[in-house]
Amino acid sequence: MTQFLHADRLFPAAEPARSIARDLYPAVKDLPLVSPHGHTDPSWFANNQRFADPAALFLTPDHYVLRMLRSRGLSYDDLGVPRKDGKPVADPRTAWRLFAANYHLFAGTPSRLWVDHSLQFAFGIDTQLSSATADAIYDQIAARLGDPDLLPRAILDRANVEVIATTEFALDPLTHHQSMLGQGLIGRVRTTYRPDDVTDPSRAAIVQNLQKLGELTGEDTANWAGLINAHRQRRQTFRRFGAVATDHGVPTAMTADLPLVEKQALLDKVLAGKHDAAEAELFRAQMLTEMALLSVEDGMVMQIHAGSRRNTDPLTFGERGPDMGADIPGPTDYVGGLRALLGRCGNEPNLRIIMFVLDETNYARELAPMAGYWPSLLVGPPWWFHDSPQGIRRYLDQVLETAGFYNLAGFNDDTRALLSIPARHDVWRREVCGFLAHWVGEHRLSKSSALEIARHLSYQAAKDAYKIA
Incomplete structure (x- = not known):
């Protein structure tokens, strides 16, 4: 292991916590990885073909990396982003050289940890990425991309990934999952139902999307009951391809519980294109409650990712589409937001909602107390900007004393970069061990209890949260 991958990385600096963390970590280091929420490309697993080049593996799909480089004035054209x-944009080697020349920008960021870990894990690279090493590292990666042990399914095996979930919109044909079903891969690889394309009226194609949803299901989606039946059918289809969860990327956690006549009037406005921003928000709010009611029926776990102001750079969005790093956190009200939903079905035993937030002030004020009361609620792990060593420390410090260890949903990596999955889980496991080590050192926990909790948070918590057998 090289200096930037020190065996004690992320462990406490002082004794006795460092030694205790060292003792705890072997118990979790090699546990299988459960990745119940993420955005890896299902074609990777269905087709199992080699990755095109080093830039396609480490640079162009990773918005964490791209946004940092852009913040220093680097062009996405020069970074090879389509x-x-x-x-035309820069060729992969030229883009890689630019990435390497600016790798110092990632000092102190989780991206640095993830990339360093991935280079060592997959390719045995133990030299620092820089201008001087860029070509040699590029050639070393490129020479091995066709090797059998670096094909996507083999990477899952090497990383000991037990379960991985992809995320698809409601209108997705699930072509790759159909292929995986025939290959016997569904179960290890699962889809997730994300209906934002048909529940968010701020999308330009919402009318056409609702019509397509009706065509897919044979339901009249201009009628409220037909719209809900269409969702019910699509959820059943997704479940055939392993889905255990839904996912909702919403600007706020607002929910509603309107009378049927008002729901139909709202749908009529959306279909006529006559809704305003407040009515779009109300439609999303009502649909969150409807999705919760459907979860009561079918048992699918509901994930709410609230509080991201997405695609805030209209120029980049127009040039290259979404997920280019221009998403910015916003404040989130979960207590007021979920009031209508929880009032309607929060006490249903079959309902499980995992709450994710980018507003860290929410952890101790709202999420932990809510999960510490409602049996239907769990606190999701640190997400996006806070999936980092310091973010994990702040999260654990703020939620545990109110929510306890067993109202947490464990860890998920929420990534588009396949090789970062073992790196991200390793960061989580090291931070959990470091956190628990402090408590053992303070005699707040016995070492045996800390071992049990570390195993739970590193593996079993995610399986329990997502009802994965």
């Missing part, structure tokens, strides 16, 4: 208009 454009909608098909105009």
